[in-house]
Amino acid sequence: MHDADSIVVERQDFAGLFEILRSLGYAVVGPTVKDQAIVYDQLSQVDDLPIGWTDEQEAGHYRLRRRNDAALFGYAVGPHSWKKFLHPPRLRLFQAERSEDGAMVFKQEPVEAPKYAFLGVRSCEAHAIAIQDRVFLEGAVADPTYRERRIGALLIAVNCGFPSSTCFCHSMKTGPGISQNTKVDIELTELLDDEGHRFVFQARSQKGQTIVDRLPARRTTRGDLDAAEALVAEATETMTRELNAEGVRDLLYANLEHPRWDEVADRCLTCANCTMVCPTCFCTTVEDVTDITGDHAERWRRWDSCFTLDFSHMPGGSSRQTSKSRYRQWLTHKLATWHDQFGTSGCVGCGRCISWCPVGIDLTEEIQVMGQSTQGVPSS
Amino acid sequence: MSETGQSKPKLAVWKFASCDGCQLSLLDCEDEFLAVSEVIEIAHFSEATRRSVPGPYDLSLVEGSITTPADAERIQRVRAESRYLVTIGACATSGGIQALRNSRDVGEMASVVYASPEYLDVLETSTPIASHVSVDFELRGCPVNKHQLLEVILAFLHRRKPNIATHSVCLECKARDSVCVMTAKGIPCLGPVTQAGCGAICPAYNRGCYGCFGPMESPNCAALSAQWKAMGVSDVDIVRAYRSFNGYAEAFRVESERHESI
């Protein structure tokens, strides 16, 4: 949260942020209304933001709703996440040509890395980016596309004031307020009260500082800071969903044959929407294509999911034939094996997989049921 | 060198009971199709050329379903003359829209439609090609996607696995950035139980998926229907949704019958 170094920008001066970002060569991307949802896309001006809009979310349900004010950030996360910019859904990895003498010549793909300013990153999302940083950058080999895009990206984070009913970041310790050790460049809080419509800005990195320094601003007052804190406190209060993050890893390991897996498999469509919308899921597959002559080949990478049969295809077929085994893979990876693999949870409590599951399967409910009827003693 | 000893592999395109739309997809490939014809001999393709070269053929593309005794015999001959046989489209892979008659009395329908039904010689059912002969690859779609069709031909030509996904439409829908019409607009969508391939066109234009590519690899139609019912869709409309181009495909047929009996 903010401290005394923060500044206040009035609503009418907020457009200045866009000008500064543009002058520094950033492509600004952030929330905007499209197809009856708040999605992430290119923004060219303040008016592109979802002014006066909010969302209503439930399991398998998302609706845009009008607010009775003109807030710029008065909603929770939507179907998109920043992963689509840092880890694109489709990417050509290389091309190969057959040369005159029949040898294969590889052509390396230039890394395309637009310089993005992410405007409106939520705390859970900043955590999700940090998790993907571990996955893509801290392994044996760094992913070049992710690395270039990530290095160039500027994260302008917003403290959450209006979580949706599917959010449970508080119990995952990833929000709704942005904590001191969360890696972002700028932190801001939107305030809309008797004192007016204004934004508390705080630089959280060197890069962020140069931008904040250029904004037309005044110093924060005690009142501004208290209001910002109250907003986040209230957001925490209104959050109804929760997941008992303590011990969930052991709970899952002790219940790999729990009958609940069969019940959820009866409902699960194995459609993969949950993994597509999840801001931390990173899986891909590759496809080789050839042209008619066979002299030119390309390798493409595209998002894949542990819900597809091909994902676990080995000699003899898919090793996860049943939807039970696929749902179990998803949930145990997010909440259990991720800890062993990357030292963190694979879930930040953003609630997307709940809202965007066409049949409204809710992982917090699954964990709760398993916790109440655990079959084994969770070992620790 | 082709398998049949010619310099270029020979391609044949066959039509059974169908609307010709899938063959049109091949013609629709235009420039690519011309390029294909330089490396593959178009030995038989009535929709494109009158010229017909006798078999055997390296690759046969078969459109349409089997609806007459004569076609039931003809497909045997096509199979015998083809090294690889690939079925294209909903008719060839699931019986097509004409399979709607499979649960009706064909004789009675014919007497209503035709002045002289005695001239007809049809089977009771419309069935997919794979119910009659062994099929090397099934390419779904009503009609097939021309890029997928080209991909199958290229994969055959270069002896590699075709990149044809069998998962749900939802992966394509998300990859193209569409907002889910089921969850955000309350529009019933067959995408979660339908095989990808079209590029998730309909949800991008505010419609639910119609199921043109047939059941995906692990369809859970019962769970999707339960959600549709919760959204207010009637059993009659659920039957209609499943009983279209791919209505005779096992998963869709079972689901429509389940709701018919309710």
Ligand code: SF4
């Ligand atoms: S598992 Fe669900 S709630 Fe957790 S981060 Fe992924 S989408 Fe969000």
Ligand code: SF4
């Ligand atoms: S949950 Fe599935 S799709 Fe997501 S990262 Fe794990 S294995 Fe990949």
Ligand code: SF4
């Ligand atoms: S949990 Fe929901 S979104 Fe995920 S695969 Fe199953 S039905 Fe699809």
Ligand code: SF4
């Ligand atoms: S609109 Fe249809 S195809 Fe797209 S994600 Fe939703 S259910 Fe799947």
